[in-house]
Every structure is written in structure tokens, then in C-alpha cells.
Amino acid sequence: MYRKWGKKWVDSWEDCKKFGPVKWSCKTRYADRTKSWTDSRSELAYSKNKGTLSAAQNLTINANESITNGETIQNNEFLGQVTTNYQDNPAVAEAIATNGQFKINKPTQAQPYVIETRNEFVDITQFKASQYLFARPNIRFLDPAMSSPITLGDAYWEHQQLQKQISEQTKQTRLYADYDMNATFDRLFDQSNEEYEKLTDEGVEITFGVSLSKAAIKALTQDIVWYENQTVELNGKQYTALMPRLYLAGATLEDLSKTPQAFLSAQNITINSNGTIVNSGTITSQDDTHITASNITNQNGVMTGNNINLNAQNTLLNQSGDITAVNNLKLKAKTITNIASEQTITKGTNITQSVGSAQTYKAAMSTSMLKILPTQPATSLLTT
Structure with a gap:
């Protein structure tokens, strides 16, 4: 991979071409790290080792029961990989926020x-x-x-x-x-x-x-x-x-490339479930991430975004995972458990939490x- 600083997961066109005919959006795929191809009848690509959902703008997921983003997948032979039209322009500088x-x-x-x-x-x-x-x-x-x-x-x-x-x-x-x-x-x-x-x-x-x-x-x-x-x-x-x-x-x-991975990426991400949401992969948004469920578990997973809102009716568990917001991080649940057995980072401009027991987070004040x-x-x- 030949990445430009600040750009995410961009492969060179030469790397894309060596895997045979692909759509131009191959630039946002993991062409040199996984065996993947594109179905000419749709925007669905398949991979044996990675499950990726990505959108240039908004990604919304609704489920009546549970959602799992991680290695436990019902169909581990083909993992969905969906993209919308993504205009990548290396000449356009990407802004990096430095907070207070x-x-x-x-x-x-x-x-x-x-x-x-x-x-x-x-x-x-x-x-x-x-x-x-x-x-x-x-x-x-x-x-x-x-x-x-x-x-x-x-x-x-x-x-x-x-x-x-x-x-x-x-x-x-x-x-x-x-x-x-x-x-x-x-x-x-x-x-x-x-x-x-x-x-x-x-x-x-x-x-x-x-x-x-x-x-x-x-x-x-x-x-x-x-x-x-x-x-x-x-x-x-x-x-x-x-x-x-x-x-x-x-x-x-x-x-x-041999390690199963799950990845959700979009400008804005909204995930709603009446059951439990478990993330052991990566959920990243350029702007806002909103997740609502009965229970939310981030186990060895990564959540990043400009603003992150996690709303659990019962339990919100962050176990050896990273939840990082550039600006606002809002956590709401009856019980919030933060277990830093590995590495846990929570940060942002403003952090709001509604929880039955006290937790400590650091937040900056300006950007x-x-x-x-x-x-x-x-x-x-x-x-x-």
C-alpha cells in the first residue's frame, strides 16, 4: 500500500490492476491484502478474510435483534463489502483536528x-x-x-x-x-x-x-x-x-491478510438494534456515530469519529477497547463498565455520560x- 498522510486505506492503482479487472472504487479496497473481487451485477464485493461496510456519506443499520461486528460471522465464507461512489482526490488536503x-x-x-x-x-x-x-x-x-x-x-x-x-x-x-x-x-x-x-x-x-x-x-x-x-x-x-x-x-x-477483520466506515454511521450490539472490529466515521441498543459491548474493538453517541438501555461495556471522539463523546446507560485490561482511550472536546456509577474521562475544551x-x-x- 502506498498511502498519503491523512488518507485512509488507499491502494495504488497498480496494486488494484494486478488482481485483474476491477471497478475504479478498488482504490478504497484492500487489493493487496486480501483475496477479493467485485460482482459485476452489483456493488457487492466478497472477501474470505475481511468484512467491510463503507459509505462515502451515511451508513445506517437497523436490526430487530442483535448486531455483531467482529470475527463471529454467521457466514464466514463471504463477507459483505459495500461502497457508495467515493471521489478520492489526493491533491485535496485533509484537515486534522487538534483539540484543546x-x-x-x-x-x-x-x-x-x-x-x-x-x-x-x-x-x-x-x-x-x-x-x-x-x-x-x-x-x-x-x-x-x-x-x-x-x-x-x-x-x-x-x-x-x-x-x-x-x-x-x-x-x-x-x-x-x-x-x-x-x-x-x-x-x-x-x-x-x-x-x-x-x-x-x-x-x-x-x-x-x-x-x-x-x-x-x-x-x-x-x-x-x-x-x-x-x-x-x-x-x-x-x-x-x-x-x-x-x-x-x-x-x-x-x-x-490472514486475520479475519470486520470494518464499518462512513461519513456518518447510525446503528439501531432492539438487542445487543457487539463490536470487536472497527467502526469509524468522519463526522458522527450514533449507536442505540439494549446493550452495547466494545470488546477489543475500535470506535472513532468526530462525535460519538452510545445509548444503551441497560449495559454499556468497553472491555480492552478504544473509543475515541475528536469532539463530543456521549455515553448513556444504566450501567457503564470500562475495563482497561489492555489499552483504553476516551477523549474529546466534551464528554457527557448518564450512568449509575461514576467514571472518569478527560475532555478538552476547544478545537x-x-x-x-x-x-x-x-x-x-x-x-x-
């Missing part, structure tokens, strides 16, 4: 990043990312003569970006089962170092700050996180800084827009 957890920082030697997490929301010392890892000895892909690299965000912000990419590319909350995000960054950095040395020895061009070429991606034998210069517009001002980008090796993609622009040569942001 963050503020703009003027980069310095001590704080070489643009977006800073407000310390009233997060203890930044608990997060290790580029600034910690760049300081390690023997990082081969760094020029020793280079001043402290300027990244777009601090360690917590980078964790959020990497977590988002892991969820988007793997449909899982973790890239490596027994690794938290600090350990994942550490491992990816080690692998980036090794892959840089290997590719350089093989004569494959790979440059710090520059996106990997198709040849470099194809040559990867390990997953890496690579820092690439990106010009952005933040509150009307342009910055050029480094952003982390996750590249998965072919072996990882092959393993993922601003970060707009990705075409990459330009890096300019120094470092001040003393």
Missing part, C-alpha cells in the same frame, strides 16, 4: 516541536517518542551535524498519530500484542535503524525526512516508523516539521484546525 489538549509552541533546543500537550491534561514525561529516541547513540539515519530535528508534535501527540495509523492500517489497537506504545516506538526505531542500514547497503535510496519510494517500501523486511517533512498550516501560519509515518513490511501485511499542505523544503524553526 494542545497548544502551539515556538520550537527551541529544549522543546523542538510545534504542537505541545497541555500539562493539565497529560503527564508528558510518561511518553517516549522521537526526542527521546533521536538522542540515543548510533542512530544511523541521523546526520551527526544536524541540529535537533524539529517535529510537528511532542511525544504525546506523536503517540496519538502512531496509534491512529496502527488502527487504520491494521484495524487493531496494537501493532505488537505484548507492547505498549512506548515499547512499540522503541522497537520501531530499532527496526528503522536496521532497515536504513540494510537498504543503504543494497543501494536502495532512503533519506531521513523524505517519504519512502516504492522500491524502499517493497524492500522492507521489518515494520518501521519514518519521520518525513510535512508542511502544515496551523491557525493560519505555515510550518515545516517532521511527522511520524508507519510503514508495514510485506510479511506483516501478509499476516494481516483548532491543522491543514496538511504539499510538502516543501524544510525551513529552520529552531530558536534559542
Whole structure:
């Protein structure tokens, strides 16, 4: 897969073509990760390993009884994959919201990043990312003569970006089962170092700050996180800084293609059921997600959206899952249970809950827009 930053699940047209005649909407499918094809009589595609429902605008699901989005499927031979007409334009920049957890920082030697997490929301010392890892000895892909690299965000912000990419590319909350995000960054950095040395020895061009070429991606034998210069517009001002980008090796993609996955995607998602809704896959919306049921269970699943409204008549259970809202997260149930045995993240601008017992959530208070622009040569942001 060759993805543009901020775009989701976009395969190159060359990858689509190699599987034979397909409709142009193949660009939004997992052409290089699953055995799939399109029925010429309808908009239904089939896959043995993935169940995907996606819509460019609104996706509505109504059921009299229960809904399950996960590996337990009544018909596991053919999983539905439905799309509406999707106009993908890589030239159009996608907006990324940075909520009130963050503020703009003027980069310095001590704080070489643009977006800073407000310390009233997060203890930044608990997060290790580029600034910690760049300081390690023997990082081969760094020029020793280079001043402290300027990244777009601090360690917590980078964790959020990497977590988002892991969820988007793997449909899982973790890239490596027994690794938290600090350990994942550490491992990816080690692998980036090794892959840089290997590719350089093989004569494959790979440059710090520059996106990997198709040849470099194809040559990867390990997953890496690579820092690439990106010009952005933040509150009307342009910055050029480094952003982390996750590249998965072919072996990882092959393993993922063998793993059953369920995925719901649309601009707006509405799901209604008189019974129980169980999600162990991924439900993601660009704008709003509304789910109403007798009981709602998010077990090892991912729910993301601009605004998320979960309304359960009885029980709302989040067990080792991630529920992430950019702005508003509303939870309503007789009983809300949040079990963080793995990794649980809930965030947003405003969080409202109606529940019989108290729960604790963090919410930010405002939003601003970060707009990705075409990459330009890096300019120094470092001040003393």
C-alpha cells in the first residue's frame, strides 16, 4: 500500500490492476491484502478474510435483534463489502483536528516541536517518542551535524498519530500484542535503524525526512516508523516539521491478510438494534456515530469519529477497547463498565455520560484546525 498522510486505506492503482479487472472504487479496497473481487451485477464485493461496510456519506443499520461486528460471522465464507461512489482526490488536503489538549509552541533546543500537550491534561514525561529516541547513540539515519530535528508534535501527540495509523492500517489497537506504545516506538526505531542500514547497503535510496519510494517500501523486511517533512498550516501560519509515518513490511501485511477483520466506515454511521450490539472490529466515521441498543459491548474493538453517541438501555461495556471522539463523546446507560485490561482511550472536546456509577474521562475544551499542505523544503524553526 502506498498511502498519503491523512488518507485512509488507499491502494495504488497498480496494486488494484494486478488482481485483474476491477471497478475504479478498488482504490478504497484492500487489493493487496486480501483475496477479493467485485460482482459485476452489483456493488457487492466478497472477501474470505475481511468484512467491510463503507459509505462515502451515511451508513445506517437497523436490526430487530442483535448486531455483531467482529470475527463471529454467521457466514464466514463471504463477507459483505459495500461502497457508495467515493471521489478520492489526493491533491485535496485533509484537515486534522487538534483539540484543546494542545497548544502551539515556538520550537527551541529544549522543546523542538510545534504542537505541545497541555500539562493539565497529560503527564508528558510518561511518553517516549522521537526526542527521546533521536538522542540515543548510533542512530544511523541521523546526520551527526544536524541540529535537533524539529517535529510537528511532542511525544504525546506523536503517540496519538502512531496509534491512529496502527488502527487504520491494521484495524487493531496494537501493532505488537505484548507492547505498549512506548515499547512499540522503541522497537520501531530499532527496526528503522536496521532497515536504513540494510537498504543503504543494497543501494536502495532512503533519506531521513523524505517519504519512502516504492522500491524502499517493497524492500522492507521489518515494520518501521519514518519521520518525513510535512508542511502544515496551523491557525493560519505555515510550518515545516517532521511527522511520524508507519510503514508495514510485506510479511506483516501478509499476516494481516490472514486475520479475519470486520470494518464499518462512513461519513456518518447510525446503528439501531432492539438487542445487543457487539463490536470487536472497527467502526469509524468522519463526522458522527450514533449507536442505540439494549446493550452495547466494545470488546477489543475500535470506535472513532468526530462525535460519538452510545445509548444503551441497560449495559454499556468497553472491555480492552478504544473509543475515541475528536469532539463530543456521549455515553448513556444504566450501567457503564470500562475495563482497561489492555489499552483504553476516551477523549474529546466534551464528554457527557448518564450512568449509575461514576467514571472518569478527560475532555478538552476547544478545537483548532491543522491543514496538511504539499510538502516543501524544510525551513529552520529552531530558536534559542
